[in-house]
């Protein structure tokens with residue numbers, strides 16, 4: 215869940231940096247770790263990390279925006295990543311994605327109409343023999359079908 | 375009392391993706407309900423992925439395979455006496471007699487799917503650590519010599535001779551050197567690195583420690599893509615167990631000395647390119663470095679660095695323990711040893727096929743793969759990942775070897791073989807190649823950064839029927855420019871799928 219950055223959180227972020235020895239080469243690990251706790255990378259957090267690691271804000275901004283994993287806005291409660299790479303294309307990932315967009319009433323890269331689910335495109339999950347592949351909240355699925363997708367979404371909507 | 379029967383249910387991510395955890399739980403429940411004592415071992419995958427979840431039962435006649443098992447099948451398996459290898463609709467007989475498996479040559483994947491991936495005793499009982507022991511007995515130059523003599527070439531895609539790379543790093547005089555394992559496995563259609571890291575992670579670690587001894591490096595990094603959370607968990611545990619066991623090479627006083635770090639990428643295909651990976655390991659944007667210098671001379675933090683793919687490093691222990699000649703005797707021409715081919719896409723029997731170089735594409739797609747999963751005719755395969763060529767059925771007699779593929783304008787890459795049925799629109803596939811390059815370009819050089827965008831637009835025009843002949847000529851020029859003018863193979867090879875699609879499937883570009 216997204217939380218506001220207050221002084222307590224500054225201490226938590228500095229603590230993560232310290233656990234990585236405040237080393238600039240550990241920047242990706244630190245950003246992963248902070249994002250794991252906070253849900254995304256607010257600019258206030260980037261400022262704290264830059265200060266702890268003694269690197270410029272331009273540098274940290276460059277890194278945080280280069281990698282697809284790092285988010286700059288609070289995430290929804292759930293994330294569904296559909297594989298859109300070749301092996302999954304060969305077994306209908308594009309039709310599945312079109313179905314997903316309709317079901318969630320959201321374009322890929324956007325949030326479902328009810329605000330609970332982010333729909334994302336990913337490029338290969340290493341499950342290319344059992345496509346279409348999907349990653350739902352970090353859990354891998356194979357042989358995804360529109361019916362399975364709808365069941366999954368219904369479960370997520372029920373939970374959230 | 376008799377020993378409990380051992381039942382194997384894979385914990386490989388592909389098996390989990392189709393319910394292996396549920397099956398393991400269902401078997402445990404059913405056994406408890408019936409009051410039978412069983413031991414459930416979570417092994418890696420045997421690589422016959424269309425049979426996952428593939429459950430194996432250990433019997434005096436060997437391990438008997440059942441699959442694909444659904445939770446609803448479990449009671450009937452018990453009824454059929456599967457604990458004694460009884461007959462059932464899902465039974466396939468002894469796992470190792472299944473033709474798909476029996477026809478392979480498992481060297482690097484010898485233990486994958488056989489053992490509990492995190493059991494060091496089983497690892498050793500199945501031949502693990504023998505390579506490291508050998509490496510500790512001989513001099514570092516002899517380790518390099520063995521790797522050179524084996525003919526091993528990099529499995530990450532470029533096929534560079536591993537011994538040459540190691541020799542260069544070994545010859546550098548430096549206070550610190552590094553071994554970096556490229557576990558970014560970004561190529562779509564590939565999953566062999568993942569399977570190995572989840573199914574036999576110690577073989578990778580052993581290979582890295584041996585590499586460290588060979589070139590005089592005391593620190594190593596594994597750079598894993600973030601799309602593999604399951605492999606990450608297994609690797610972290612494996613590294614901890616390895617260190618606990620004190621197996622990390624030796625100092626002059628005999629104490630362990632190889633320190634292994636684990637790092638995770640953050641969703642950038644280009645970070646599989648070695649210099650971009652090194653930038654990323656230094657905590658920077660993953661932008662490609664200009665060469666020279668090569669990493670073996672100045673790599674991570676400017677120090678001599680070996681960058682090798684997971685499968686390259688994991689091949690090394692076997693090369694040392696059974697000798698370079700044993701490895702070299704497999705293969706053809708300048709492609710020695712075995713390659714882990716990965717069959718994906720619309721294929722009936724998708725999975726991992728470790729086979730000596732020289733097997734034909736037709737054997738892979740038809741004999742192993744069994745044609746399409748959908749039952750429709752095969753139209754093309756893409757070999758070698760998103761930067762690899764599309765090959766029509768008429769080209770399937772090509773022998774899978776670095777040089778033979780190159781001669782056909784294709785490449786082996788990391789060994790991915792993605793099967794497409796006859797509904798594929800090759801213009802759409804060509805467009806995707808450009809679109810993917812646009813998304814993943816590191817932005818450092820113009821032919822790639824701008825070329826990919828222009829390429830996509832040009833293919834859009836061709837698909838819309840807008841000045842076709844003229845735009846096809848523009849596309850051809852653009853591809854040549856990207857091939858010749860790009861700083862790295864991202865921009866340099868994106869034209870390969872595009873041009874192969876145009877060449878072999880012109881009808882898809884003519885409306």
Ligand SMILES: Cc1cc2nc3c(=O)[nH]c(=O)nc-3n(C[C@H](O)[C@H](O)[C@H](O)COP(=O)(O)O)c2cc1C
Pocket residue numbers: 527528529530531532533534556557558559560561643644645646647648649681682683684686687862863864
């Ligand atoms: C765009 C691009 C992506 C690459 N991705 C990978 C990868 O995911 N894994 C890998 O091992 N090599 C990858 N490579 C190849 C590496 O640059 C390098 O050649 C390899 O890691 C060297 O190890 P090897 O000799 O053991 O193959 C990629 C190359 C390029 C140009």
Ligand code: SF4
Pocket residue numbers: 644662814815816817818819820822823860861862863864865866
């Ligand atoms: S070819 Fe593309 S990915 Fe490679 S250096 Fe140039 S811009 Fe970066």
Ligand code: FES
Pocket residue numbers: 297298299300301302303337338339340341342345347562563564
């Ligand atoms: S291409 Fe979709 S999982 Fe590999």
